[in-house]
Amino acid sequence: MIRLTVNGQQHEVDAEPDTPLLYVLRDDLGLNGAKFGCGLGQCGSCTVIVDGQPVLSCLMPVSVLSGRQVRTIEGLGGNAVQHAFAEEQAAQCGYCIAGMVMRATALLEQNPHPSEHDIREHLSLNLCRCGTHMRILAAVRRAAGQGGKS
Amino acid sequence: MVVTKLGMEAGMKLSRGRVVAAVAAVLIVGGWAVWHPSIAPVEGRAAFPPEQIARGAELAAVGDCGVCHTTDGSRPYASGRGVPTPFGVVYATNITSDPDTGIGKWSEAAFRRAMRDGIDREGRHLYPVLPYPHFTRATDQDIAAMYAFLMTRAPVHADAPPNQLPFPLNQRVVLAGWNLLYLSPGPWRADPAHDADWNRGAYLVEAIGHCGACHTPRNVLGAEKGGQALSGGEAENWYAPPLQAASPAREAWTVDSLATYLHTGFDAHHGAAAGPMTAVTDELAKVPAADVRAMAVYLASMMPNPAPVSVVVHDGANPVFAGACGGCHGVDAPMTRSGAPSLALSTAVNAPTPRGVIQVILRGLPWREGQAAPYMPSFASALTDGQVADLAAYLRSTYSDKPAWSDLPAEVAKIRGAS
Structure with a gap:
């Protein structure tokens, strides 16, 4: 059995130690916010927060999480970033959005007043195939209190 | 008596005068050696062909x-x-x-x-x-x-x-x-024992490209060590491998593979340029192929020429490797079928220091907007120092015949701390 803490709750799951965190979240814990996109750490749709840092849960073996805090979009409880994404209508199909929100949340927790460069640099690893990147950027600006569109 | 006394006084004065003169001479000569005149400014903008x-x-x-x-x-x-x-x-x-x-x-x-x-x-x-x-x-x-x-x-x-x-x-x-x-001033001297291409490459590598600035070890005063040109050094906590007989490359570098690597930042038998070398290969991409090839001719002439080695991968299983790395680097993973080399061919994995491996695990190969370049995500936030050290040890024992690296946890902490 492997123990891990997700959104403040302790869990014990019966998984092989190399199982990606993403599979455990979705298949064992029923937390379906984080998405499987590429499975190779190239798209960012599986992004969650571990110990305050954004990580790619598809490349995170569940056995490395002992004693660490995992947060998923289900644990945010409607934060400012989520509201800003809704207000800017940043989602088209929505598949990438949970990962975008998690990465943006991690950014704003560390850097509440990011520059445009900071935002673009930080989000550059998360891809949106629908092409709503401009709305996503506007949502992050709005969440950072910088107004939305620009 | 008087004459003698006067003589003594004169002698004392003379010796004092000599000391003053000597000090002045040292100051003048030393000052001359140290002092360099300003060169008159030019006004306006000149035109050039x-x-x-x-x-x-x-x-x-x-x-x-x-x-x-x-x-x-x-x-x-x-x-x-x-x-x-x-x-x-x-x-x-x-x-x-x-x-x-x-x-x-x-x-x-x-x-x-x-x-x-x-x-x-x-x-x-x-x-x-x-x-x-x-x-x-x-x-x-x-x-x-x-x-x-x-x-x-x-x-x-x-x-x-x-x-x-x-x-x-x-x-x-x-x-x-x-x-x-x-500093040993003096013009470049061609080596008549070699052809024009080799000499062209040697000049570009030594006089312009200054490869030795990173690939030659430095002494305590920061100067490149004499007699150890291109025998391996370091840059910004990255390992800069030897570019001569001591090269740890598993497969010998050839003129073709060096030219490809220097011009594109990637060679299928050695890997991708990483760390400070990425900027170097980015620049060399702008240089005419003939010049890059001449550099490759010169560098290849100094490389060892071992018999080709068959790639041996030792048996092993490691959950961190399987979960974090295997998707791209595992047996028959998609990346291994699109031209990326086996980890067993990696210079970093076969190097005497673990620095290259640790750097790439922690930083990955950063995403480069708009460029067709290799990408690997960073694992700095995903893995602890201990987990990175264990992973590096596993890579070494599985993909190399070289002895285990020592002090891995300390090396990981040092490199992470310097970021």
Whole structure:
């Protein structure tokens, strides 16, 4: 059995130690916010927060999480970033959005007043195939209190 | 008696006078050695033949001028990059044609003196972070071409931040002594035992490309160690492998593979340029293929030529490797079928130090907007120091026959701390 803490709750799951965190979240814990996109750490749709840092849960073996805090979009409880994404209508199909929100949340927790460069640099690893990147950027600006569109 | 006394006094005066004269002589000679005249400023902007500017651009790329002197791509050569050295941070200066903060007032003679002797137009010593011990061998013609190129770059008004160096290193005069010890001026001399291509490559590698600035070990005063040229060094906590007989490459470098690697930043039998080398191969991509090939000819001639090794992968299983790395690096993973080399061929995995492996695990190969370049995500936030150390040990024991690395946890902590 492997123990891990997700959104403040302790869990014990019966998984092989190399199982990606993403599979455990979705298949064992029923937390379906984080998405499987590429499975190779190239798209960012599986992004969650571990110990305050954004990580790619598809490349995170569940056995490395002992004693660490995992947060998923289900644990945010409607934060400012989520509201800003809704207000800017940043989602088209929505598949990438949970990962975008998690990465943006991690950014704003560390850097509440990011520059445009900071935002673009930080989000550059998360891809949106629908092409709503401009709305996503506007949502992050709005969440950072910088107004939305620009 | 009186005569004797007078004589004694005269003698004492004489000896005192001799001491004063000797001190004065030392000061004058020493001062002369240290003091360099300012070279008169030039006014206005000179015109240069387009072919000379174009050649200067190629040489500036071989010489990696932009790697240190450009920090913001929209303001090329306007300086600002802090180069970390064991002594402190030295900032690259503005080498655009701006007359006030750049080199707009520099004559070609002043530029040549900076390249050859490490002295700026005003007569001040430059720190040997500028690789003038290499550039000192550059030909007049090539220095003139680089001058033509830089003097026709858009002027940008930007001062470099002040260097962060402790006393007495912040006194530029100490460099006079450093130069006496470590700068050996003189023109490039071709080796008649080799053909023109080899000699061309040797000149580009040694006099312009200054590969030894990273790939040669340095002594306690920061000078490249004599007699150990290109035997391996380090740059910004990255391992810079030997480019000669001691190369740890599993598969011998050839002229073709070196030329491909230097021109594209990637070779299927060795891997991708990473860390500070990425900027170097980015620059070399702008250089004519014939020049890059000449560099490859020279470097390949010094490399060992072992019999081809069959790639041996030892049995092993590691959950962190399987979960974090296997998707791309595992047996028959998609990436291994699209031209990326086996980890068993990786120079970093077969190197005497674990630095390259640790750096790539922690930083990955960063995403490069708009470029067709290899990408690997960073694992700095995903894995703890202990997990990175275990993973590095596993890679070494599985993909290399070389002895295990020692002090892995300390190396990981050091590299993470320096980021």
